[in-house]
Amino acid sequence: MKQEIIQRLTEIVGQDNVYTSLEDLYCYSYDASFVKSNKKDLAGIAVYPGNAEETAKILKLANEEKIPVIPRGAGTNVSGGTISVGDSIILVLKRMNKILELDRKNLIAVVEPGVVTGYLQSEVERLGLFYPPDPASLAVSTIGGNVAECAGGPRGVKYGVTRDYVLGLEVVLASGEVINTGGKTIKNVTGYDMTKLFTGSEGTLGVITKIILKLIPKPEAKNTMLAVFSELEQASEAVSEIIAKGVVPATLELLDNIYIRNIEEYAKVGLPTDAEAVLLIEVDGDRQILAKQIDKIEEICKQSGAIQIRIAQTPAEAEELWRARRSAFPAVSRVRPTIIGEDVTVPRSNIPAMVKQIRAIAAKYKVIIAVLGHAGDGNLHATILTDETDREEWSRVEKAIDELFIAAVKLDGTLSGEHGIGRVKSKFITLQTGEAGLEIQRRIKQVLDPNNILNPGVMFGK
Amino acid sequence: MKQTLASWEKEVIRCIRCGACQSVCPVFKELQAEASVARGRVMLIRAVINKDSDLTDGFREKMSLCLMCKACVANCPSGVKVDKVVEAARAEIVRKQGLPFLKRLIFRFVLKNRWVFNFAMRMGSAFQGLVFRKGPHGQGMLPRMPLGLDRRRLLAPLAPQSFRSQYPEVVKVEDAKKRVAFFTGCMINYIYTDTGRAVVNVLKRNGIEVVIPALQNCCGAPVRINGDYESARDMARANINVFLREQVDTVVVACGTCGLTLKEEYAELLADDPVYAEKAKKLGAKVQDITEVLVSLDGFRDKIQDEFQDKLLDGTQGKGLPFNTELSRPKSPASIGGGRQRAVKSSMDSTNIQRGLNPPLNEVSFKVTYHDPCHLVRGLKVKEQPRQIIRSIPGVEFVEMAKPDTCCGSGGSFSLYHYNISAKINDHKIEDIKQTGAEVLVTGCSACRMHIADGLSRQHAGVKVMHTVQLLEMAYEVDR
Numbered sequence: 058m059k060q061e062i063i064q065r066l067t068e069i070v071g072q073d074n075v076y077t078s079l080e081d082l083y084c085y086s087y088d089a090s091f092v093k094s095n096k097k098d099l100a101g102i103a104v105y106p107g108n109a110e111e112t113a114k115i116l117k118l119a120n121e122e123k124i125p126v127i128p129r130g131a132g133t134n135v136s137g138g139t140i141s142v143g144d145s146i147i148l149v150l151k152r153m154n155k156i157l158e159l160d161r162k163n164l165i166a167v168v169e170p171g172v173v174t175g176y177l178q179s180e181v182e183r184l185g186l187f188y189p190p191d192p193a194s195l196a197v198s199t200i201g202g203n204v205a206e207c208a209g210g211p212r213g214v215k216y217g218v219t220r221d222y223v224l225g226l227e228v229v230l231a232s233g234e235v236i237n238t239g240g241k242t243i244k245n246v247t248g249y250d251m252t253k254l255f256t257g258s259e260g261t262l263g264v265i266t267k268i269i270l271k272l273i274p275k276p277e278a279k280n281t282m283l284a285v286f287s288e289l290e291q292a293s294e295a296v297s298e299i300i301a302k303g304v305v306p307a308t309l310e311l312l313d314n315i316y317i318r319n320i321e322e323y324a325k326v327g328l329p330t331d332a333e334a335v336l337l338i339e340v341d342g343d344r345q346i347l348a349k350q351i352d353k354i355e356e357i358c359k360q361s362g363a364i365q366i367r368i369a370q371t372p373a374e375a376e377e378l379w380r381a382r383r384s385a386f387p388a389v390s391r392v393r394p395t396i397i398g399e400d401v402t403v404p405r406s407n408i409p410a411m412v413k414q415i416r417a418i419a420a421k422y423k424v425i426i427a428v429l430g431h432a433g434d435g436n437l438h439a440t441i442l443t444d445e446t447d448r449e450e451w452s453r454v455e456k457a458i459d460e461l462f463i464a465a466v467k468l469d470g471t472l473s474g475e476h477g478i479g480r481v482k483s484k485f486i487t488l489q490t491g492e493a494g495l496e497i498q499r500r501i502k503q504v505l506d507p508n509n510i511l512n513p514g515v516m517f518g519k
Numbered sequence: 520m521k522q523t524l525a526s527w528e529k530e531v532i533r534c535i536r537c538g539a540c541q542s543v544c545p546v547f548k549e550l551q552a553e554a555s556v557a558r559g560r561v562m563l564i565r566a567v568i569n570k571d572s573d574l575t576d577g578f579r580e581k582m583s584l585c586l587m588c589k590a591c592v593a594n595c596p597s598g599v600k601v602d603k604v605v606e607a608a609r610a611e612i613v614r615k616q617g618l619p620f621l622k623r624l625i626f627r628f629v630l631k632n633r634w635v636f637n638f639a640m641r642m643g644s645a646f647q648g649l650v651f652r653k654g655p656h657g658q659g660m661l662p663r664m665p666l667g668l669d670r671r672r673l674l675a676p677l678a679p680q681s682f683r684s685q686y687p688e689v690v691k692v693e694d695a696k697k698r699v700a701f702f703t704g705c706m707i708n709y710i711y712t713d714t715g716r717a718v719v720n721v722l723k724r725n726g727i728e729v730v731i732p733a734l735q736n737c738c739g740a741p742v743r744i745n746g747d748y749e750s751a752r753d754m755a756r757a758n759i760n761v762f763l764r765e766q767v768d769t770v771v772v773a774c775g776t777c778g779l780t781l782k783e784e785y786a787e788l789l790a791d792d793p794v795y796a797e798k799a800k801k802l803g804a805k806v807q808d809i810t811e812v813l814v815s816l817d818g819f820r821d822k823i824q825d826e827f828q829d830k831l832l833d834g835t836q837g838k839g840l841p842f843n844t845e846l847s848r849p850k851s852p853a854s855i856g857g858g859r860q861r862a863v864k865s866s867m868d869s870t871n872i873q874r875g876l877n878p879p880l881n882e883v884s885f886k887v888t889y890h891d892p893c894h895l896v897r898g899l900k901v902k903e904q905p906r907q908i909i910r911s912i913p914g915v916e917f918v919e920m921a922k923p924d925t926c927c928g929s930g931g932s933f934s935l936y937h938y939n940i941s942a943k944i945n946d947h948k949i950e951d952i953k954q955t956g957a958e959v960l961v962t963g964c965s966a967c968r969m970h971i972a973d974g975l976s977r978q979h980a981g982v983k984v985m986h987t988v989q990l991l992e993m994a995y996e997v998d999r
Contacts (some may be wrong), residue, residue: 149551390596
């Protein structure tokens with residue numbers, strides 16, 4: 058990067074908020090995805106603006122000089138959406154980390170993008186309110202990143218995803234102009250729904266500098282149960298039946314046999330290792346109705362052929378049931394050093410078919426693929442256990458992943474339920490959008506970012 | 520211990536870059552730059568292994584910015600041993616580039632040679648008044664002149680007489696029911712001799728004979744953590760020889776770092792040594808923190824558990840208690856009638872001592888909070904024992920601070936090289952301590968004690984800092 062540009066960026070954000078050393082820049086060449094930029098693709102600078110005004114100045118400069126800008130929060134996305142692309146500016150929004158308003162009367166939060174989602178949740182819950190989206194990374198990921206990626210999480214089945222809670226945004230455009238979308242009202246049909254357009258835009262259309270979020274009252278209580286099935290179809294049938302009967306659990310987590318075996322080996326939680334599926338079910342709501350919900354679910358699981366049902370009687374027992382789910386990751390991480398979590402998603406009723414496809418693909422390419430899913434919303438995390446230093450195996454893994462995407466789309470599903478397209482899946486996007494569908498998105502991008510400085514390569518490929 | 524950095528490749532690729540370490544790394548909390556968190560360090564190390572990068576000054580700087588607090592290791596979903604990998608990177612730097620002069624002098628000449636160390640410390644003790652002035656509230660001392668140390672740094676003065684020189688090699692008790700060896704560590708020997716004295720007194724009180732081998736030297740942790748494996752191995756072998764010679768089943772430590780070094784790191788360092796690999800394991804199996812030794816004595820009871828039990832039997836608080844805990848064990852005769860605390864004063868005569876660590880003898884009326892030293896809680900996995908001891912002292916009101924197991928920012932020599940960051944991390948700890956309203960901060964490591972005392976002095980908080988055994992010693996000695 059030209060010294061003059063570095064100088065001007067430093068003037069905007071201050072000496073303490075720019076990073077230019079080789080070692081520092083190297084650490085923006087990866088995120089939580091398995092893609093990593095090459096050494097030659099290191100950014101020219103990382104800048105940490107403190108407010109929207111500084112962000113606007115940075116974008117204006119970058120736009121004039123046609124320098125790519127990669128917006129970044131905690132760098133926890135798993136689609137390669139925040140990695141450097143050569144002589145670019147890494148724009149980290151983490152300093153903008155204030156909760157500006159928590160409005161109990163209107164059930165609204167106004168926050169800066171760098172607020173850590175888990176922190177926001179704990180602050181909100183102190184007021185008896187609730188912000189439900191719960192991506193696995195919530196202890197570190199930022200709300201700005203969650204909005205930009207439209208993050209999901211286990212609670213999606215009942216509470217929806219980030220998109221369902223964003224009422225309005227302040228966005229800095231590539232030109233440096235600042236716009237506001239939506240607002241503080243639940244109902245708002247003034248103009249196009251620009252809020253939804255920017256939510257999930259993966260940093261390609263603008264930089265989010267303020268977010269207005271919808272909150273809901275915190276559920277009074279919750280309870281947890283676990284059901285074991287010898288066949289996957291039975292578990293899947295139970296899931297459909299539970300929802301058809303009008304019970305919507307807060308989470309409905311499915312673990313397949315590979316997970317079950319490894320969890321049992323690792324954490325000894327008492328799961329039968331020959332079982333094909335475990336459902337971990339959490340219900341929440343008013344205390345009075347919880348027992349009724351649990352009874353109903355128990356009955357459905359029995360009818361579907363559950364071979365074991367455990368219902369937590371105390372919070373400690375609930376914790377013990379969750380221990381199985383929480384051990385899932387450490388348990389499989391012992392198997393192979395590299396773990397890739399995909400997130401193809403299919404309509405609920407197609408889960409058994411998709412799992413069968415995953416098994417077939419794993420067998421075809423001789424790779425280990427375990428499945429852990431948010432069964433209530435059809436979001437399957439196909440977990441590939443591999444070793445990235447083994448090049449031959451790695452090439453088989455890549456082929457297997459390609460086939461996973463195709464299989465999901467064929468089963469009326471989507472390439473990505475909650476991880477985003479990023480740089481990882483851009484070559485597959487037309488499988489789902491079609492050429493015309495992608496072209497119209499390209500034109501929207503063109504209008505908002507004519508010089509293609511914002512996160513180039515993401516979604517549309519190179 | 521793996522020889523080269525490259526041999527750690529299998530470990531570093533286990534980092535899936537999820538970034539979970541960002542929520543617990545104290546250094547990252549202050550700096551916020553990606554290169555200052557575990558994920559960044561691991562990726563930089565990987566770059567060096569892949570030859571994408573070299574052992575540059577920048578790399579060295581990033582590697583030095585780790586407190587070795589193990590918070591990331593405990594929080595890592597894949598369980599990547601970040602501390603070991605960073606240590607291996609530091610060792611690679613030392614191997615390829617050597618040690619800077621000052622470190623070379625200290626590690627290879629002073630720490631390794633007990634007589635030099637002793638001499639230096641004796642001289643230091645005599646002349647420290649020339650370069651240091653007294654700190655506020657009469658605690659500690661501040662540099663009078665630039666020493667390469669930050670002039671705001673409150674250091675504890677060197678003791679006029681080292682701990683080991685004040686005691687015979689064997690501290691005898693009549694009818695000893697147990698015999699242990701005491702590994703003092705440097706800070707207890709040269710600075711906090713009061714902690715050492717408390718260890719000996721408390722053990723004596725409990726009928727335990729204490730051997731303090733004169734030939735022991737520094738455990739080697741500061742040397743190893745800075746990457747000088749060669750010296751660390753020499754020091755390990757020397758200590759192994761000294762302690763395996765003693766006829767004891769237990770080697771007591773009163774410092775988490777020394778403890779972890781003796782218990783686990785020696786075996787790792789010497790894994791390839793044909794003679795010492797086994798010996799290191801043998802020594803490791805004997806190592807226990809002083810609080811572990813005390814709570815495992817016959818007759819030690821956790822006050823909280825007893826109170827729960829009393830209430831259970833009284834029927835006053837039966838409902839809502841968790842089940843299946845140790846609460847269901849039979850009630851011990853001493854606590855029947857709830858008169859345990861009243862019985863306390865009458866048990867002062869020495870005959871009772873043989874019953875083990877009875878409820879400590881006298882009341883100490885302090886509000887106390889406890890800081891978990893990193894290497895004690897995440898290294899030796901000692902968390903409950905000190906709390907059990909503190910709670911069992913009559914009169915003590917124990918208050919837990921927020922996040923008691925977050926690093927105090929010391930990191931041993933980290934606080935000397937990166938004082939500003941170290942002090943900022945410490946500020947959070949001091950704030951958490953202040954929030955409790957405690958008059959005494961108890962901890963289990965001398966380095967934490969010094970750093971927290973420094974922080975308290977900077978913030979003019981009148982909180983006393985001491986080791987767990989010192990509080991216990993007070994309970995034994997007050998009114999005497």
